[in-house]
Amino acid sequence: MKHILANLKISISKNLYLTDPNSSILGRNIILNSIEIIDEMGFEKFTFKKLGNTIESPEASIYRYFKNKNQLLTYLNSWYWSYMEYQLVFETTNIDSPEKRLEKAILLITSNSKEYIIDGINLAKIHKILIAESAKSYLTKDVDKINKEGAFQSYKQFVSRISEIIIEINPQYLYPQMLVTTIIEGAHLQSFFAEHLPRLTNKLNTPNYITTFYTNLAFLSIKDNK
């Protein structure tokens, strides 16, 4: 598996950049270092100027790759969900039981331990960014515009794949997408709250209690509406 991962390249829709960051050293530097800086200082304080300083290129050169920092965040988002979809497909092939596949999917969403480095990208860090910053890429007045440009396609595709598993378990179930996004955004939120606002969540000393909670929730809802 590690071998396959090492050779994997994730391809991103052409609408999400001006110049493909994978096509040059500068481009790859932009991606790699933006993850570091956003992780360090948060998306609001992240600027192309600061990024330019760390990679020792003028900010204008970064603008050749991305229209603005929101587009860069959307790119990272898209990359993350494409990677997650790949992981999902990889880990669920050859498993007949849709219940088992759903369990794997929820584990994938709720687990924080992503130790791989793929495509040069540190998965743990991009996961951490996603938890804290991803909502900002759709919670904007431009959402309809960038949606048309395909900004959320990987996310939709990932959600759709899990929804299909749910429908396999219970073809009568009415809320597959609702359930999946509730789990994804809920799990992200609980991780964030556990670290910063503990009174808004419940920290149990059971390992993977977030996984347990959402797995339970999912199966209860799916089987109840049968």
Place this chain on the structure above:
Amino acid sequence: MKHILANLKISISKNLYLTDPNSSILGRNIILNSIEIIDEMGFEKFTFKKLGNTIESPEASIYRYFKNKNQLLTYLNSWYWSYMEYQLVFETTNIDSPEKRLEKAILLITSNSKEYIIDGINLAKIHKILIAESAKSYLTKDVDKINKEGAFQSYKQFVSRISEIIIEINPQYLYPQMLVTTIIEGAHLQSFFAEHLPRLTNKLNTPNYITTFYTNLAFLSIKDNK
């Protein structure tokens, strides 16, 4: 009830402003018009300059009331959750059954029809803002700092009140806060998705399907862990 609402003033922690906006006409103008502008153009494009223009006061005067626009958003957030807590208490007093009280609470969270104007504030609009912008007040690197200043106290208090109802229903239940925040943020998200990213949710033609979904989810989880 309308009479009581008309006379109600919601009091906000002194840490969430520099000068109490309720203490002057300018202050009240700041609150009322900021809601309009944020609703119209989104929080990112909202500036004190623009607000100053519409209320015909220089932006520097607004800085006397709020440190920055994030503090203003936090104030609106806090106002909203204090109001929601008031509503919750009001609507659940004299109801013995904790199940019925929880139902009322979830209806309150998930319902979009808030037609009242209280304290001069248009509830429907502040609710709409909360759906799209509230996450931005905690998804920031300053979260720990502003948390210490009490920025999220009203939210925590609201969550805590509902958690207590859940514990009444099932004293063994392990995840009351997790469940409540999952419902609150999930319901907000589904409203947003229904409007902008329909493929990420399920739009049923049943009225109040979001309420139904989360009410079901809540009771299933609470009763299962008994």
Place this chain on the structure above:
DNA sequence: TCTTATATAATAGTATTACTATTATATTTG
């Protein structure tokens, strides 16, 4: 009542941010 203190508002700035137009330097292709 008048002076003084204090609250409040307006003026006039600055540093930073987000972005663009233009020029220079590589690299590729015929």
Place this chain on the structure above:
DNA sequence: CAAATATAATAGTAATACTATTATATAAGA
């Protein structure tokens, strides 16, 4: 090897977020 093209660097600008200072109104005490 020249021309075309891709890429990067320079040098800006308008807008944003904020502050220091000055002016004006209001309230309190003598």
